[in-house]
Amino acid sequence: MKTLQNSIFFALILMLFYGCNILPYPKQNQTFSAIFLGDSHIATDDMASGFKNELFDKINSPGFATALLPKYHLNSEISYQNNGFEILNSQNNNNAKKYGFCGVNALAKDSGASIELDAKNFNTLFNFQISFIGDISIIDDTKKSYKISNNTQNFKSESLKLKFPIKIIANKKNTTISNYKITTNTPIYVSSCGINGASSGLYKKWQINKNDLNYDLVVIAYGTNDAFNDNLDEAKFYQNLKELITIIKSANKNAKILLLSPPPTPKPKFTNVKNMIKKLAKDEKTLFYDIEDFINKTGSKTKWIEQGLSQKDIHLTRQGYKKVGENIAKTLKNKILK
CATH class of the missing domain: 3.40.50.1110 (SGNH hydrolase)
Incomplete structure (x- = not known):
């Protein structure tokens, strides 16, 4: 340092x-x-x-990241690939019922929609915290698969031990992801x-x-x-x-x-x-x-x-x-x- x-x-x-x-x-x-x-x-x-x-x-640690990035936004630590999620931005007055912290939601337009995340500068297991509503599956670089759900109307955070790259799959239409927090034990x-x-x-x-x-x-x-x-x-x-x-x-x-x-x-x-x-x-x-x-x-x-x-x-x-x-x-x- x-x-x-x-x-x-x-x-x-x-x-x-x-x-x-x-x-x-x-x-x-x-x-x-x-x-x-x-x-x-x-x-x-x-x-x-x-x-x-x-x-x-x-x-x-990569730290905080929104579920997806609106146009003209940039996160130098995380790269995104989006397949079937819609970006909802709290600045645009769209019809999202609510937004999680930072005000950018990723809404699954259908079941099977996915987001792939990578952080090429980091090659270790992370505490991966995801804030979401709905039903999702997650697969990481170790090929382990996890299924988590939140059937409430409020965003809930779940934490897993994961390694990049990470694929997040919506198991239901309208599953909504708000953000991630990705850290080591001493971030x-x-x-x-x-x-x-x-x-x-x-x-x-x-x-x-x-x-x-x-x-x-x-x-x-x-x-x-x-x-x-x-x-x-x-x-x-x-x-x-x-x-x-x-x-x-x-x-x-x-x-x-x-x-x-x-x-x-x-x-x-x-x-x-x-x-x-x-x-x-x-x-x-x-x-x-x-x-x-x-x-x-x-x-x-x-x-x-x-x-x-x-x-x-x-x-x-x-x-x-x-x-x-x-x-x-x-x-x-x-x-x-x-």
């Missing part, structure tokens, strides 16, 4: 961030997990990748849960269980799409994020929470959104990181575009997101590691 001297359990204090949170880092045989929740800036896992690559020489991983177009209240469509928020660090990155609403109810925006923080704290009192203000957006409400996120971080004593401030300190939006780090619209490039993730990690480290 990079620069972690003598494998000591470090406590990192962020002077750039509000609050008094202390973020633990693992020594040998200890664990670390983080998840980035957000909108299109998180829909690929580039920011999370920059973060984890700066902190760790190697991760040992180190950083995952993403982002949806294009998501705004601050999208999580209210999701069924969130206590286990869904079992992370050392939860990063919340909403605000860009809210800023596009000229009639934004600022009090509601603030309350949406505050309620999400309350859910996280209730599920996991030990989780550290980091609020990100979004990259610069040419919309009148952007400054209001950024200031409310900053205020909320102070009020709730969470960590805070200002992406616009980092971009300005390392040039400007214009220079980031010239350097291939930002697109001309509201988005950064993949390299730009990785650079932000790396800087978040560097900020954490450099405040304690002299």
Whole structure:
């Protein structure tokens, strides 16, 4: 693990961030997990990748993954092959009765529909947790077959010991898969849960269980799409994020929470959104990181575009997101590691 001297359990204090949170880092045989929740800036896992690559020489678990990936989304740890499942996205206002954590369902259009998962960077047995409704069979690389069912109307998680590649088969039409969590017994991983177009209240469509928020660090990155609403109810925006923080704290009192203000957006409400996120971080004593401030300190939006780090619209490039993730990690480290 990079620069972690003598494998000591470090406590990192962020002077750039509000609050008094202390973020633990693992020594040998200890664990670390983080998840980035957000909108299109998180829909690929580039920011999370920059973060984890700066902190760790190697991760040992894929971590969290949605059942399938909507268009323009990316998970660099997991590859998918879909045969007969429909992707239902909580952002698209379709007719799914409910969504699991992260808001992306895979619905079997008929019995026999299948999803094949692979993680080429990992070659070991994993604790494979799947959240689903219905009846499924699973076959892994050892050729063992498992059948599990959940006949309730709520998502339920089942855990198996599996090795990639993994094939998941729906035994009944309308079987619905929400997500996976794939870990070792002492996991180190950083995952993403982002949806294009998501705004601050999208999580209210999701069924969130206590286990869904079992992370050392939860990063919340909403605000860009809210800023596009000229009639934004600022009090509601603030309350949406505050309620999400309350859910996280209730599920996991030990989780550290980091609020990100979004990259610069040419919309009148952007400054209001950024200031409310900053205020909320102070009020709730969470960590805070200002992406616009980092971009300005390392040039400007214009220079980031010239350097291939930002697109001309509201988005950064993949390299730009990785650079932000790396800087978040560097900020954490450099405040304690002299």
